[in-house]
Amino acid sequence: MKFVDEARIKVVAGDGGNGCASFRREKYIPKGGPDGGDGGNGGSVYLVADSGLNTLVDFRTQRMHKAERGQNGMGRERSGRKGQDLHVRVPVGTRVLEGETGELLGELLHHQQELLVAKGGERGIGNVHFKSSTNRTPRQFTHGTPGERRELNLELILLADVGLLGMPNAGKSSLISRISSARPKIADYPFTTLYPNLGVVSLGSGRSFVVADIPGVIEGAAEGAGLGLQFLKHLSRTRLLLHLVDVAPLDESVDYAVEVKQIEQELSRYSAELVDKERWLVLNKKDLLPDETFDERCRELLEAVEWDGPVYGVSAVTGEGVKSLIGDLMQRLEAIWHAERSLDEETDDESWDPLRG
Incomplete structure (x- = not known):
């Protein structure tokens, strides 16, 4: 296997799911009120040190790493599912730098050590949270926030005595x-x-x-x-x-x-x-x-x-x-x-x- 000790990748966390604007509609309940649920949080991206890897060669071909988006909220106060986190395996000894500024984000020096590199977006809330004594039919809801997006420079520095x-x-x-x-x-x-x-x-x-x-x-x-x-x-x-x-x-x-x-x-x-x-x-x-x-x-x-x-x-x-x-x-x-x-x-x-x- 070719030894590659530097790579540049892009990580994209999942967006938060949108809240839902919904009203309860059931037989014999003509004015059931708001029942829009919340969205799910977006998935985050983690780098995980793996002692079984010894090169960054795979990142030369797979540069984009994207976590799952949060599911939108639904009626009947049902919340959307949280986006699944993405765990990207890297060799032990990997140094992680912010692509634009060169800022050191962290180093992965031990097997199974994790580093959060892109945080998932926050969920949006449904209209059920906006009801009040003066606003019984709220149509307000919020959208989920975007997940973090980053360009990262990975540097593998061998761990030797x-x-x-x-x-x-x-x-x-x-x-x-x-x-x-x-x-x-x-x-x-x-x-x-x-x-x-x-x-x-x-x-x-x-x-x-x-x-x-x-x-x-x-x-x-x-x-x-x-x-x-x-x-x-x-x-x-x-x-x-x-x-x-x-x-x-x-x-x-x-x-x-x-x-x-x-x-x-x-x-x-x-x-x-x-x-x-x-x-x-x-x-x-x-x-x-x-x-x-x-x-x-x-x-x-x-x-x-x-x-x-x-x-x-x-x-x-x-x-x-x-x-x-x-x-x-x-x-x-x-x-x-x-x-x-x-x-x-x-x-x-x-x-x-x-x-x-």
Whole structure:
């Protein structure tokens, strides 16, 4: 299935049903009075997160989503039926933006989470509500109000714990295929990866995390060069980034320090939050170099970029150093999750009102 992470749709809620102007007409009751019923409310449109979906491709062909109109009121004080709500399924991780203003309406981050995007119209009332001692034959009734209509921009942002970052052909796809069951396309030319891939890394019962591999980032990605602008957003929800560097490129004139700084610059241009995210440096293709050469290149790179974070030397092809890397990643993520849960518990305690319980 083709991966599509953006779509534009139109949602139309149902109009409210009209009220009814009717008078009771029965044998032996010549002046029965008004008995017009109310209309039904229009159906609303909801977006519902579904963990079984992983793309917005269906919205490329089905752009209009319309809820049911409320039924009109009827005589004998019969109310019209409410219009049926429309529930539109979207992948978990979908961000919903108002089409014209770009306002963020909400994010669907959990399975079965719902977001109201278009409210149904209110019902009209029948003439039975207008009778009074001075107006015994009212002919007034009200029409139902129109349902909301909106153009929406949907953006799917992958939910992953770890994001792989690096220049084209740095070995990101090889690494994700080594540590998970993901099988992205792998070749010896740049931009082999054309869309994000997700892989689940399992270290035993109850210990696993999700890794996202995005297309390679090049200079100018934050302004739209290559595929960077389209997919950099998928790193925004990760908790940690792995910055892969190819230490054995075919072109020996490549300056690794310049490449690392270029990517840092693109992250900064795209988002201040993204550039401040925790990042580990992973020097890939270690198997292609003698140990002395690898150590020398590693030392030169760290001095040139003034790196003070974690550094790992690995070979995504042979698996050298990979086990240590994913083991440390698991421990770090478990510490992050524990801190997040503790913060949530503290927030809940502070918001507790003793009067309400």
